[in-house]
Amino acid sequence: MRSTPAVVAATATDVGRVRQLNEDAALADGTLFVVADGMGGHQAGEVASRIAVETLAQLVGRPGLRPRDLIDQVEEANRTILASAAEHPERAGMATTLSGLAAVTVGGGEHWAVFNIGDSRVYRLVDGRLTQVSVDHSEVADLVRIGAITEDEAKRHPARNIVTRCLGREALEPVDTWVLPPHPGERFLLCSDGLTNELRDAEIAEVLALDEEPQVVADTLVARAVDAGGHDNVTVVVIFVRGDVAADVEGKTAP
Numbered sequence: 001m002r003s004t005p006a007v008v009a010a011t012a013t014d015v016g017r018v019r020q021l022n023e024d025a026a027l028a029d030g031t032l033f034v035v036a037d038g039m040g041g042h043q044a045g046e047v048a049s050r051i052a053v054e055t056l057a058q059l060v061g062r063p064g065l066r067p068r069d070l071i072d073q074v075e076e077a078n079r080t081i082l083a084s085a086a087e088h089p090e091r092a093g094m095a096t097t098l099s100g101l102a103a104v105t106v107g108g109g110e111h112w113a114v115f116n117i118g119d120s121r122v123y124r125l126v127d128g129r130l131t132q133v134s135v136d137h138s139e140v141a142d143l144v145r146i147g148a149i150t151e152d153e154a155k156r157h158p159a160r161n162i163v164t165r166c167l168g169r170e171a172l173e174p175v176d177t178w179v180l181p182p183h184p185g186e187r188f189l190l191c192s193d194g195l196t197n198e199l200r201d202a203e204i205a206e207v208l209a210l211d212e213e214p215q216v217v218a219d220t221l222v223a224r225a226v227d228a229g230g231h232d233n234v235t236v237v238v239i240f241v242r243g244d245v246a247a248d249v250e251g252k253t254a255p
């Protein structure tokens with residue numbers, strides 16, 4: 001009999017009210033979670049985000065995963081996107097963000113690794129406090145950092161869609177990674193900018209903390225972003241940690 005998993009997750013996505021296509025993609029499998037926000041005409045953004053997610057999905061169930069393995073796989077995703085673009089001229093220039101969370105082994109113990117390139121985000125909720133773990137690679141984030149505009153102004157800024165790093169470029173910019181010690185009862189949120197350009201962090205924190213199942217929380221976040229305007233595709237992965245992460249990782253690697 002299978003025991004109750006320590007990590008439970010749900011995904012939700014919506015095309016929004018403005019876009020014709022949903023170019024976001026998501027993965028939630030065991031202890032590996034990814035959100036990707038594709039960019040490019042002729043449905044190429046959809047291809048780029050799907051390649052990114054499918055390439056990362058190859059790591060699902062691999063024992064003893066290390067942060068370096070995640071970076072290697074992101075680099076592999078970049079090569080695959082470039083190869084696909086070279087083969088299909090209509091996909092030239094396609095690109096995608098990639099934000100992820102995975103259980104990794106560091107120093108003999110299980111930890112969380114967060115990895116990011118682009119302006120999708122990873123948030124963590126511990127004891128009711130929400131923090132953005134990832135750092136946005138975007139022009140508006142640079143402007144916020146130097147104090148030229150506020151967070152709220154960034155959500156409406158004409159340059160809000162311009163990322164400074166992404167997958168799909170010959171010279172891959174560094175992929176940021178963070179290693180976090182697991183914390184009992186913590187929750188994580190991975191999301192595309194279609195969520196964060198519509199909702200303030202305070203509202204995200206309030207919904208993420210709801211005493212509901214992950215699917216209800218995921219659906220609520222997406223519905224709120226669509227209600228708030230739905231200017232872009234909205235995608236979320238919600239992760240609740242209810243017990244020992246190592247138990248789930250071991251469960252995956254058992255024969």
Ligand code: MG
Nearest residue numbers: 037193194232
């Ligand atoms: Mg987007």
